[in-house]
Amino acid sequence: xxxxxxxxxxxxxxxxxxxxxxxxxxxxxxxxxxxxxxxxxxxxxxxxxxxxxxxxxxxxxxxxxxxxxxxxxxxxxxxxxxxxxxxxxxxxxxxxxxxxxxxxxxxxxxxxxxxxxxxxxxxxxxxxxxxxxxxxxx
Numbered sequence: 001x002x003x004x005x006x007x008x009x010x011x012x013x014x015x016x017x018x019x020x021x022x023x024x025x026x027x028x029x030x031x032x033x034x035x036x037x038x039x040x041x042x043x044x045x046x047x048x049x050x051x052x053x054x055x056x057x058x059x060x061x062x063x064x065x066x067x068x069x070x071x072x073x074x075x076x077x078x079x080x081x082x083x084x085x086x087x088x089x090x091x092x093x094x095x096x097x098x099x100x101x102x103x104x105x106x107x108x109x110x111x112x113x114x115x116x117x118x119x120x121x122x123x124x125x126x127x128x129x130x131x132x133x134x135x136x137x138x
Contacts, residue, residue: 004049004119008032009039010081011059019052019111026112035059036068043069048076050118052111055082055089055101063089066096075126077118079111 006028010016013034020030031046033039039053039060051069055062062080069076080093080101093101099118102110 004029004122005046006030006050006052006115006119007039007042007046007048009034009036009051009053009060009065011035011054011057022111023115026115028112028115036061036065039065040068040072043072043076048073049122050077050079050099050115052079052081052115055080055085055093063092063096066093066098070097075122077122079114079118081106 006023008016008019008023008030009032010019011034016032016034020032023030031042031048033042036059039051042048043051051065053062053065054060062082066078066080069078074097077099078097080098081104082089082101083104085093085101085103090101099121100114102114
């Protein structure tokens with residue numbers, strides 16, 4: 001599995017623990033936070049490749065977290081989870097650079113597959129940047 005750390009920022013403790021256990025059992029390395037401030041502090045302290053959060057829940061505003069996190073790390077991949085997202089919210093999420101917005105409940109394996117795809121996308125983007133820097137230095 002990709003070595004990129006996944007931060008799960010979800011206010012509901014049971015949902016957060018279930019997602020964390022699910023991703024860890026699939027071989028991912030995870031951290032978790034229950035609030036926006038905690039998530040931003042973890043993103044500053046740890047190297048995270050992917051953020052998974054809810055679009056809207058008590059203590060977590062996914063769009064605010066998405067904007068702030070990507071302003072700090074433009075290469076961060078973000079997956080938003082939502083039960084009934086509006087078209088406006090989905091468009092805003094994509095405009096702010098979300099990798100995906102998954103509707104809850106998810107089909108089995110969907111989160112793991114999208115997480116793998118997001119981590120691979122980040123890896124390829126970082127590799128491309130490195131190669132371009134090497135070529136421009138020649």
